[in-house]
Amino acid sequence: MESPILFDDAFYEILRHMPSFGTERLPVSQALGRVLAQDAASRVNVPPFSRSMMDGYAIHADNLHRGEMLKVLNTVAAGATPTVTVTPGHAVRVMTGAPIPDGTAAVVRDEWCDVIDESTIQVLKVIVRGESIQHQGEDGPRQTKLLSSGTRLTELELAVLQTFGVTSIEVRKTPVATLLITGSELVQDTEQELHGGQIYGTNDILLRGALEKDGVLVERVAYIPDDPMLLQEAVETARQSSDLVILTGGVSVGDFDYTPSAIEASGSTIHIRKVLMRPGSPLLFATSGQTAFFGLSGNPAACFAQFSVLVRPAIRRAMGQDDSPFPHSAVLTHDLSLKPIKHTRVQRARLSVENGSLYVDSQMSQSSGVISSLLQTGAYIRVNESELKAGTVVPIRIIREL
Numbered sequence: 001m002e003s004p005i006l007f008d009d010a011f012y013e014i015l016r017h018m019p020s021f022g023t024e025r026l027p028v029s030q031a032l033g034r035v036l037a038q039d040a041a042s043r044v045n046v047p048p049f050s051r052s053m054m055d056g057y058a059i060h061a062d063n064l065h066r067g068e069m070l071k072v073l074n075t076v077a078a079g080a081t082p083t084v085t086v087t088p089g090h091a092v093r094v095m096t097g098a099p100i101p102d103g104t105a106a107v108v109r110d111e112w113c114d115v116i117d118e119s120t121i122q123v124l125k126v127i128v129r130g131e132s133i134q135h136q137g138e139d140g141p142r143q144t145k146l147l148s149s150g151t152r153l154t155e156l157e158l159a160v161l162q163t164f165g166v167t168s169i170e171v172r173k174t175p176v177a178t179l180l181i182t183g184s185e186l187v188q189d190t191e192q193e194l195h196g197g198q199i200y201g202t203n204d205i206l207l208r209g210a211l212e213k214d215g216v217l218v219e220r221v222a223y224i225p226d227d228p229m230l231l232q233e234a235v236e237t238a239r240q241s242s243d244l245v246i247l248t249g250g251v252s253v254g255d256f257d258y259t260p261s262a263i264e265a266s267g268s269t270i271h272i273r274k275v276l277m278r279p280g281s282p283l284l285f286a287t288s289g290q291t292a293f294f295g296l297s298g299n300p301a302a303c304f305a306q307f308s309v310l311v312r313p314a315i316r317r318a319m320g321q322d323d324s325p326f327p328h329s330a331v332l333t334h335d336l337s338l339k340p341i342k343h344t345r346v347q348r349a350r351l352s353v354e355n356g357s358l359y360v361d362s363q364m365s366q367s368s369g370v371i372s373s374l375l376q377t378g379a380y381i382r383v384n385e386s387e388l389k390a391g392t393v394v395p396i397r398i399i400r401e402l
Contacts, residue, residue: 004274004281007310007344011325014314017271019290021175021243021318027168028161031153033215034171035320040147042164045137049099054109054132057091057121061105061129068123069116076101091121100133107132140164150320152215172320177211177218178238179204182249182259183298184225202300202371203248207307214316216244226250231262239266239291244315246307249298252282259295260284268293278343279368280306292318302368305346309380309397326382326395330358336388344384351378353402360396378402 005013023037052058063070070091076082078097086092086103094100094107106127114122140146146164147157153171161169186201187194194200201223208218219242224231231250238245250259264270268288275283279302284295294311296303313323330351338345349360360381364373382395 002273004276007277010275017287018318022173036151038170042144044165045142046139050135052094052098052107056107056109058094058100058104059091060086060088062088064127066126072119105129174217175243177216177244178242179221180247182224188223226256228258231258232265235262235266246294248296251284251295276343299368300371326397328396329393330360330396332392333359333361334390338386340386347381348377349379349381
């Protein structure tokens, strides 16, 4: 039997062998949720021309004083092109967003003018040069870097890209995943009555939700009984159609733990069989060509801990994002006294914010048999020591928005 490896070694071993999902070019309008594979730069100046930021009057530099009486030449609306030049003693009416005419030193807002008649205004206060004008390229000139490779695109990034005239971008391809939930005791349909020894399955909805939130396409979910031939068939089918295959259950060395042999039978190379972490020490990672396999605990609490701190950050890295098992830190609110072990403990914790600092409280059930405490869990904390004092800063992974 292979010896278990340290937690950090396991993560780097996964990264070392994790396949890449490739890239593709998409229109900006179709890129929501994708990850940039290349830096994105502006295609046009924004704004493309110097424009008025308010409804008002474009005036000359000689007429910035209070009390100036100015003749209004014409009006420029948003989307129109100015046809006159602003000269001393004259003004041009401009609407918000309209290009300013040549010769404009400032825009006098409507509320700073007294309209004498249809063709005459009086300036009511001293106007600062450049008032209410946004100059060409002020928001950003052409060829300015807007976003870095690795950025996950929300509606905010897409809006900026479209504003700057970007039509298409290079993004990471969406990985396709298959979930194989093993165990003869599991019932998928919660409308079905349970019989002796049966329980409702959980890992499919738990992992599918997390994967889809990260932009992974879960193409197939299958419940497989403890039958080695059925499992081998399911693994081979998944290997041929998926970038990611995640199995839960059957990863240890019990009489009905068929996951390792099924993956080996597919011709895959197993890189990890066991990790010094608790919960979730039995954890399998394998590859076959461009397909990655993860074998996780059948226990939902242990399964989600494994997925959150090892599998999820590795998948995100393969998708071009910057992630690590415990990317943040928080202050422990209580003393912690545990039995000394070699394992890295991954404990569930409540997460709170006080005076701008994050705090964690792991005083809840840490039993792998208890899933209800996930309702209180806002983060996982990493614990390598057996004794920690309140006030200690600990590494954390946030799993729920505050």
